Amino acid sequence: MLxxxxxxxxVGREVTVELKNDLAIRGTLHSxxxxxxxxxxxxxxxxxxxxxxxxxxxxCFIRGSVVRYVQLPPDGVDIxxxxxxxxxxxxxx
Amino acid sequence: MVIxxxxxxxxxxxxxxEPVLDTDNxxxxxxxxxxxxxxLGNRSPDTPGTLYITTKQVVWLSDLDRAKGYAVGxxxxxxxxVSRDPEAYPSPCIYTQIETEADExxxxxxxxxxxxxxxxxxxxxxxxxxxxxxxxxxxxxxFCECAELNPEPIEEGEEGGHNWVFSTDQLEDETGEGDDAExxxxxxxxxxxxxxxxxxxxxxxxxxxxxxxKNLQLQIHDQRFEDxxxxxxxxxxxxxxxx
Numbered sequence: 001m002l003x004x005x006x007x008x009x010x011v012g013r014e015v016t017v018e019l020k021n022d023l024a025i026r027g028t029l030h031s032x033x034x035x036x037x038x039x040x041x042x043x044x045x046x047x048x049x050x051x052x053x054x055x056x057x058x059x060c061f062i063r064g065s066v067v068r069y070v071q072l073p074p075d076g077v078d079i080x081x082x083x084x085x086x087x088x089x090x091x092x093x
Numbered sequence: 094m095v096i097x098x099x100x101x102x103x104x105x106x107x108x109x110x111e112p113v114l115d116t117d118n119x120x121x122x123x124x125x126x127x128x129x130x131x132x133l134g135n136r137s138p139d140t141p142g143t144l145y146i147t148t149k150q151v152v153w154l155s156d157l158d159r160a161k162g163y164a165v166g167x168x169x170x171x172x173x174x175v176s177r178d179p180e181a182y183p184s185p186c187i188y189t190q191i192e193t194e195a196d197e198x199x200x201x202x203x204x205x206x207x208x209x210x211x212x213x214x215x216x217x218x219x220x221x222x223x224x225x226x227x228x229x230x231x232x233x234x235x236f237c238e239c240a241e242l243n244p245e246p247i248e249e250g251e252e253g254g255h256n257w258v259f260s261t262d263q264l265e266d267e268t269g270e271g272d273d274a275e276x277x278x279x280x281x282x283x284x285x286x287x288x289x290x291x292x293x294x295x296x297x298x299x300x301x302x303x304x305x306x307k308n309l310q311l312q313i314h315d316q317r318f319e320d321x322x323x324x325x326x327x328x329x330x331x332x333x334x335x336x
Contacts, residue, residue, distance in 0.1 A: 019171060021190075021217075035244040039237070043174070057181070057188060060174035061237045065245045066192060 002089045006082070007032040007070070016046060016071040017062055023051055025060065036064035094149065094166040097193045098133070098213045101152050101164035112145050112152045112162070120149045124235045128224035129153065131163065132186075133216050144221055146235050148242050151189075153221070163213065165191055167243035173236045175229050176220070186222040187232050193217055 007029065016026045017038055024047060027040030041059045045051045103113035114120040123146045130140035131153045139161070145152040151170070155161035169192045176188040193215055223229065 021171070021192075023190075025172075033241060035241070037241060057174035057176050057178070059233075060172055061233075061240060062172045063170060063240060066171040 001034070002085055003036060004032065004034050006085075007036065007038075010072065010076050013073050013076050015040070015073070017067055018069040018071065019062070019066050020068045021066070025062070027060070030059065033064075036067065038062045038064065038067065038070070094168060096166075096169050096214075098163055098165045098169075098191055098216045098219065100213060101154070101162035102160060104154065104159065104162070112147075112154060112164070114147055115149065120147050122147050123239055124232075126223055126228060126232060130222040130224075132220040132222065133163070133211065133213075134218055136211070138184075138220075138222055140222075141224075144223070144232075146232075146239055148239060151221075151236075151239075163219075165189075165219065167240045168245070169193075170236075170240060173233065173240070175233045177229075182220060184222045185226040185229055186220040187229060187236065189219045189221070189236075191217050191219055 011029050011031060013029055014026065015029050016024055017040065018024045023045070025040060025043050026046055027043035030039040030041045032038055039059065039061050043057055043060050101112060105111050105113055111122065111125075114122060124144075126144040126146075129142055129144040130138035131142060131144075132138040139153075139155065141156045142153050143156060145154065150164050150166045152164040153162060171190040171192045173187060173189040175185070176182050177185045182188070221232070223232065
C-alpha cells in the first residue's frame, strides 16, 4: 500500500505517466486507487507527433497495470523518506 | 478472458436482443447506451449500434446487422478518456486504447487492416461515439467504475504473488534446513563443482555451501558484517567484548 499512500499525497500535482506502449501523458493527478489506476486531468500527450489522436483529452483513466513509469515533480519527492519506507516495506513483506 | 478486441455474436433471444453474459461467473449488465457508433482504429464509424457495459467488458452490437458485434474486456482497456477536441476527432467520443497480445510499435498505424479485412486482435484504438454527447461524462464514469472492478488477477499459490529469493534457505524444503551443523563440504568435493544433474542437485550444492558459510560466520564477530542500522544496538555490547 506504500505507493498508493504516496500517490494519494501527490493528488493535485503535475505528473507524467509513461505507459508500457511508450505513450507518455502529462496531466494533473486527479486520483489514484489501490491498484494504482490513475486518473489524470487536463491531460496532454508528451510526444504529440507520434500520438496525434490523443490531443488534449480533458481527463483520462489509466489502468495501473499498463503504467511503466510515473514521473514526479522533484519537490514532490522526499528521497530519504521514500528510501526508508520502501526498505521497510520490502522487509516487512 | 482473451486479450484485446474480438467479435461478439452471442445475442439473447432471436438475435435482436442483449448480449449473452457470463452470469454463472457473476457478470452483470451495468449500463445500456443506445445510438452509439463505434470506430475501430482509423476506420470510419460503424453505425448505428447499441453499447452494453458489463462488469467485465464493453460490448457493442450493431442495430442493423445481427451478426456484427465487438467486445473488449476491461482487463484489456489500457486507458479511456473523453475526447472533445475536434482537432483530435470530429465528434465527441469516448476514446479508448486497447492492449493487444504483442504490443509492437507498428501496431499503432492500423497494421490491423489488410485488404479491408480487419484483424480485431491488432486493434489498439477504439472510439465510441454516442449520438447524445451529453452522455459522455456518464459513460466515462461508468467505464472508470467497471475498470476498477477488474484488477489484474493474482496468481494463486505464491505468497503475495512474488517469488523473490532472500536466502539460499528458500531453495531447500523446510525439512532439510538447519537440522545438522555438520559441514558436508569436505566429504564429496567433486560433487560440488560442475555436476548439476537437475535443479535438485544444484540446490543441494548451494545449501551445503550455505551451511559451510554459516559455520564460518558463527566464529566471526566482526562488526563489519553487521547491517548499518544494527550497529547502534550492537555497539554497546561489542565494547564490552573488546575489553
